[in-house]
Every structure is written in structure tokens, then in C-alpha cells.
Amino acid sequence: MKATHSTLRRTAVAVATGLALSLSLAACSAAGGGSAETGNADDIAAALKEKSTITVWAWAPAVEDIAKAFEKENPNVTVKVVNAGTGNDQYIKLQNAIKAGSGAPDIAQIEYYALPQFALSDALADLTDFGFDQYASDYTDSTWGSVNLGDGIYALPQDSGPMAMFYNKAVFDQYGIEVPTTWDEYIAAAEKLHAANPNAYITNDTGDAGFTTSMIWQAGGQPYTTKDSTDVTLNLQDEGSKKFADTWNQLLDNDLLAPTPSWSDEWYKGLGDGTIATLNIGAWMPGNLESGVPEASGDWRVAPLPTYTAGDTASAENGGGGDAILKQSKNKLVAAGFLQYMNEGEGTQISIDAGGFPSTVADLDSDEFLGYESEYFGGQKINEVLVQSAKDVVPGWSYLPFQVYSNSIFSDTVGQAYANKGDINEGLTAWQKATASYGNEQGFTVTEK
Numbered sequence: 001m002k003a004t005h006s007t008l009r010r011t012a013v014a015v016a017t018g019l020a021l022s023l024s025l026a027a028c029s030a031a032g033g034g035s036a037e038t039g040n041a042d043d044i045a046a047a048l049k050e051k052s053t054i055t056v057w058a059w060a061p062a063v064e065d066i067a068k069a070f071e072k073e074n075p076n077v078t079v080k081v082v083n084a085g086t087g088n089d090q091y092i093k094l095q096n097a098i099k100a101g102s103g104a105p106d107i108a109q110i111e112y113y114a115l116p117q118f119a120l121s122d123a124l125a126d127l128t129d130f131g132f133d134q135y136a137s138d139y140t141d142s143t144w145g146s147v148n149l150g151d152g153i154y155a156l157p158q159d160s161g162p163m164a165m166f167y168n169k170a171v172f173d174q175y176g177i178e179v180p181t182t183w184d185e186y187i188a189a190a191e192k193l194h195a196a197n198p199n200a201y202i203t204n205d206t207g208d209a210g211f212t213t214s215m216i217w218q219a220g221g222q223p224y225t226t227k228d229s230t231d232v233t234l235n236l237q238d239e240g241s242k243k244f245a246d247t248w249n250q251l252l253d254n255d256l257l258a259p260t261p262s263w264s265d266e267w268y269k270g271l272g273d274g275t276i277a278t279l280n281i282g283a284w285m286p287g288n289l290e291s292g293v294p295e296a297s298g299d300w301r302v303a304p305l306p307t308y309t310a311g312d313t314a315s316a317e318n319g320g321g322g323d324a325i326l327k328q329s330k331n332k333l334v335a336a337g338f339l340q341y342m343n344e345g346e347g348t349q350i351s352i353d354a355g356g357f358p359s360t361v362a363d364l365d366s367d368e369f370l371g372y373e374s375e376y377f378g379g380q381k382i383n384e385v386l387v388q389s390a391k392d393v394v395p396g397w398s399y400l401p402f403q404v405y406s407n408s409i410f411s412d413t414v415g416q417a418y419a420n421k422g423d424i425n426e427g428l429t430a431w432q433k434a435t436a437s438y439g440n441e442q443g444f445t446v447t448e449k
Helices: 002-012 041-048 062-073 088-100 115-119 132-138 141-147 169-174 183-196 209-218 239-253 265-273 285-292 332-343 347-353 382-391 403-408 410-419 424-441
Strands: 052-057 077-082 107-111 163-168 224-227 231-234 278-282 300-303 321-325 445-448
Touching: 041 332, 052 088, 052 332, 062 077, 062 332, 062 347, 077 332, 088 107, 088 115, 088 403, 107 115, 107 332, 115 321, 115 403, 132 332, 141 321, 163 169, 163 285, 163 382, 183 239, 209 239, 209 278, 209 403, 209 410, 231 424, 239 424, 265 285, 278 285, 300 382, 321 332, 332 347, 403 410, 403 424, 410 424, 424 445
Parallel strands: 052 077, 052 107, 231 445
Antiparallel strands: 107 321, 163 278, 163 300, 224 231
């Protein structure tokens, strides 16, 4: 998913405000249909023997190959894979179909941060109706926690993005910088690098909702809680949120962050010429470096994400998503069969071969995966670091049931702190206020702390 993830991240920071406006609590209702709404493994197997067609909306390139492999094993089933857009572009079309009561696919790829918005508005089938709750132990705790919302399972995890620090070893060696293990050391490294070369920065950051929430997650923050699908509590000044903001303010205030938007041409140039020396990002990044920054092959390495306390091992997820069955689907048993194949069966290896970072424990722990030596990363066994990160993800995180909308207004709130070199805490407070206002307008009961 090399290109997929880069595209995903680009769209994640440019979420259209129109999407979530229609995701009110009363907006969604399943169209129903004559097909079975529940079933066990035998029911699914029987359904796959019947002539049928299902539609899958997904932008991950591996899905096309997975569909072909599935059709070969199930010749009576046709899987139509439709790229309805990446991330938010697809969500807008999906929501329009949900509102209309028809036109939605049988299966849709949905990122973890957006999943609650569709699940809690009753647009998705509960996969416990097909016995999929039995798969809990097959996935990492963090990804399973992202699809287990309330009392239901609303997707099977497809990939994951445990965070790590990707760093340019050649630059570190040139300026005598040790690999930082704490955020204090990271700030010191930023100061040393920028003093030695005013054109070089420890990293770039112009304000990104996905990065910010991931960093708050790593810091132990839990700013979003939802009870009974409608009662939401917001606290973007909890201990973890402030810990991140207070740390990152030191980089922002002292001009130690490259003012370069991620995924821009300038960003790729900076990663290639060493003027952007690290990235704290999800485990899906290696493929993007290989394809987007080929000139730096051999220079980069991967290390655990710095922590706030020496010796700690805290990490977080950044990106990734799963696949859900829409309530509108009139062929849920076949959809369940494909979903199972895609994320539990042979489809997982097809996804890994295409560059996806798995969420399945068996794949993560396999000798083949752990022993992979990346030529781009100087022969380093990078998956050893990335898999450990998956195990170190801080538990207990949850997103808002209207996170897509909230992320869409990040640039108007926290983004202004970046633009004006202000206090990120003030930006978080403004973000919370605007998010709460929207949630109340949509029928949620939002409590701010």
C-alpha cells in the first residue's frame, strides 16, 4: 500500500467539511432486504456456492488482487472492486448513499478514525452476527479495539500503523547526533542539528490532526470518550494532551520544525537531501520512502518512538483501517465470506506483499516477517522495531463518533497555532470548543472538561 498510504495521509489533512454535516444521529437507517442478516460459517460457505455478485469500495491496490484470488476459489461469486476515492472522498459518497437508502456497496474500506462515525450512526452491520467476534485474538489489541465499538464489531482490521521514528543516519552521523530515546533528547537533537545547519530540521510539522491525535495517544491522553453512542466527553487539555502540546511547543517556539507540508514536493526533497532528518509516523512509511525518496537509499533507519520517560516503551497507532459490511447490503453472507478471506485468509499475505503493514498477530510474529532485511534501510531488520511498536501501543484510545468532521476543522483551530507560532494548548482548546459545538448541533450530548 505504498502509494495508498501517502495518498491517505494527504487526504486526511484535507477532509471536506461537507461529509460529517450529514452524519446526524437520525440520519441513517438500514435498507434491509430479503437476504439473511446473520449466519454462521456453514451459512457463509453455502452462500458462496450460489451465483452472486458483491461490490467493494476500496482504494487499497491489493484489494483488486485479493478479489481475483477469491473469485478463483469461489467461481460462482463476482467481486466488483470500485475505487470511489481515497479516504474522505469515498466517505462523502458513502454517506450520500446511506442517506439515500440505496447505492452503498456491500463492503467499504474505512479508516479507524472514521469508523465510529459510520458504526455509531447505524450504517454498518455488526459482525458478531456472523460470529466474527471469535477473531479477536487474531489481531493486535489496538486494531481490534478500533473495530470493537460499543457492544459490536463493525469491521475486520486490514492494516495498522504503529508509530516509530524514521531517521536519516547519514545526517545524524555527519553532525554527531545520538539517536534520541526521549522527547527531551529529541528536542536537544533538534537544537544541535539546526545550529549546525540552519537549513536542516529534526522534522517537519505544519499541523496535522492525525499526527496530533496519535501523539496525544502516545502521551497517554484519552480526550474522547463516548457512552451509549450519544454521550460524548471532550478533554483536549487532559494530562496526555498537555504533555504533547507542552513538548511540541518547544519545537514550534524555537523554529525547530521545518515549515514544510507533508507529502509536498518540498517534503520529499527535504527527506532526500537531509534537511528533514526524522519522521515520527506509522509503520506504513517504509514503502513511501523507497518509492518517493530513492536517492536516500541506505541512509535511513528505524528506531522506537521517543518517549516522555527514559526506559518507557509507549507507542501509538497512526493511520490504518479496516473493512466493513454496510447494512444496505442485500448479500451479507457473501460479503462476510469475502471479508473473512480478505483479512483472515489468503488476502492478508496479498496485502503484505503489496506493502501493507499487517494487523494480524500471526503475520507480525512470523520469522519471515520479522527477519526481513531492508536494503533501503541499510540491511536493518526494520520489522523487529515496527512489530515491537505494535505491542507497545498505549491501550484505551478511542475516537469521536464525528471525528471526520472534527479533523476537518483542525486547520482552523490548532492549525492557527502553528501558523502564528502560538500555544498549541490554546489551539487544542479552540478545536475542542468548535468540535463540541458541532456535536451538540448534530444531536449528541457533548460535555467539555
